[in-house]
Amino acid sequence: MVTDINYTKKIVCVQPAHGRSETLWTGKGGDIHNTVVSKMREVLADCASHRASERLKQARGTAGERGWLRNYLLRGGNxxxxxxxxLGSKHSEPWSLCFDSRLPNS
Structure with missing residues (x-):
């Protein structure tokens, strides 16, 4: 749970939320800065709590199995x-627009 945001220092303070939730990575999130995405990749390649470590272990396994750290273009099940x-979402949009414009109309 986010407890504080210091925009000047670019710091987000968080604390564990009560209860448990499943993490779903759909790839359709909001805007994410390049620095945040870069740090996410770094973390996928080191975690404090046991629950976080287990989730991270799961994410690393999925990333490794699916080649997310080795390949940039992946074929989906569909x-x-x-x-x-x-890269952050600011850099994703031009790629999406480029790819969408090349797809045949459905």
Whole structure:
């Protein structure tokens, strides 16, 4: 749970939330800065609490199995392609627009 945001120092303070939730990575999040995405990739390649460590272990396993850290263009189960470029959403939109414009109309 986010407890404080210091925009001047660019710091977000968080504390564990009560209860338990499942983490779903759909790839359709909000805006994410390049620095945040870069740090996410770094973390996928080191975690404090046991629950976080277990989730991270799961995420690392999935990333390794699916080649997310080795390949930038991945084939999806539905026949589509996914671009995993490890850049923020500001840089994702131009790629999405480019790819969408090349797809045949459905």
């Amino acid at each position: 026949g589509g392609l996914y671009l995993i470029h490890w």
